[in-house]
Amino acid sequence: MVAEIQYGGKITDDLDRILFNVYTEKWISNDALDEAFTFNPKRTIAPIPENFVYKPFDYEEHTKYKTYCDSFPEMDSPELFGLHPNADLTFRLKEVINMMSALTETQPKSGGGGGGRSREDIVYEMAADLLTKVPADLSPDIYMKQIRSLGGLDQPLNVVLFQEIQRLQAVIHKVRVTLVAMRQAIDGEVVMTQELLTNIGELFNSVVPQTWVFTIAGDEFSWISSTVGLWFGLLSGRFEQNNKWLTHGRPVTYWLMGFANPQGFFTSMKQEVTRKHRNDGWSLDDVIYHTEVTDYERIESVGKPPKEGVYVHGLFVDGCAYSRHDKSLVESEPKKLFANLPVLYVSGTKKELRAQRIKSGAYGPNGPYSCPLYRYPARTDRYYISLVDLPSKSVDGPAVKPKQWVLRGVALTSTTDYAW
Secondary structure (H helix, E strand, C coil): CHHHHHCHHHCCCHHHHHHHHHHHHHHCCHHHHCCCCCCCCCCCCCCCHHHCCCCCCCCCCHHHHHHHHHCCCCCCCHHHHCCCCHHHHHHHHHHHHHHHHHHHHHCCCCCCECCECCHHHHHHHHHHHHHCCCCCCCCHHHHHHHHHHCCHHHCHHHHHHHHHHHHHHHHHHHHHHHHHHHHHHHHCCCCCCHHHHHHHHHHHCCCCCHHHHECCCCCECCCCCCCHHHHHHHHHHHHHHHHHHHHHCCCCCEEHHHCCCHHHHHHHHHHHHHHHCHHHCCCHHHEEEEEEECCCCCHHHCCCCCCCCEEEECCEEECCEEECCCCEEECCCCCCCEEECCCEEEEEEEHHHHHHHHHCCCCCCCCCEEEEEECCCCCCHHHEEEEEEECCCCCCCCCCCHHHHHHHCCEEECCCCCCC
16 A cells, blocks of 8 residues: 555656565564564664664654654664665765865866966876877778678667767767867967867866767767776777777677667667577567676686677676675675676576576575666666666575665666766
8 A cells, every 4th residue: 555556656767666665565564563673674784873773662742752863873874774884885985076076166277376387288288198098080981891791780789889889989089179179279279169168177177078978968978987087998998899899790798888878789689689589489579688697707708609698797786796606696795885796698588488587596586686787876767777687595594585685775887986
């Protein structure tokens, strides 16, 4: 009544509904009527501040409730809400990042004085250095010929490659033109526009120019990074993956952060798997994603690609960790916010085949945890990619139910860079 009827219609996001249902199942239950019931976990990872006991009372006077609430510790443990203690570190990290960003934006914009170099001099040298790191332009005549040698645009993954190269070339051109124009404007060879002045200030603060990241309409033009150095690292990595794909054929394993449209990449992969099972009567509408965490911790260990589907690497677990030894999700290590996920196998399957696999216990006796995968460590639909089935098996005791990982807020992300 509470989760589905009273509030269900007001919660439009599917993942939010799952979380709310778990909350109501855990805390709005018959156990809450027991006199010994408390909101404190039975087993805590870190001590509860002041060893305080959070529990409902049956007082008849509201002043007693007020007195009890006034006795709460100043800081509540994240474990009371089902989160790992590391969640408090994540919160504090984001607060510091926001504070430092505000301080950077409000500091004086002028530079130099007292014999020091001016802001323009510093940016002039930075632009020259960054120009040497900008990859070479991708010629349409050359890469189209290479794509045809890979099978042409009749293959869905080649269409993804074509679109990725087009988008990457637009980014390369934009960056090169902007850096050259900055140096020319500082030299007085071209007019210093407001956009160039803003870009100079952003580079001076080692912030990625917004015109490189977003279009005028606010759409994502490239990718989001907290610093120019990290942004250029991603630029080089994307160029390297696409260039190797063009010259040496499909990668054995794909770097997911190297895609501007990872959803399109997964969809194209699913199309190819569906075509391979055409004689089995598979249709694209009936095919869902199938995922398995492999034993490959290093991409160098992957000798060859799978017969169907793809290998994906470069993913991180947020909210818990993954144990290769136990082949299961496990609790995070203290003060370690992210954990590496081994190479992930992604393919397509039918719902009935997935149900058989779950019934066989491949993901644990309680089934898999359907983990949301995001491009960035920001839980919004804008950066959501897909759901990934992860195992939750027995680790030194009874198997952990997937609902615990829902409370932990466990998610996968293709980068650990906090750019917000």
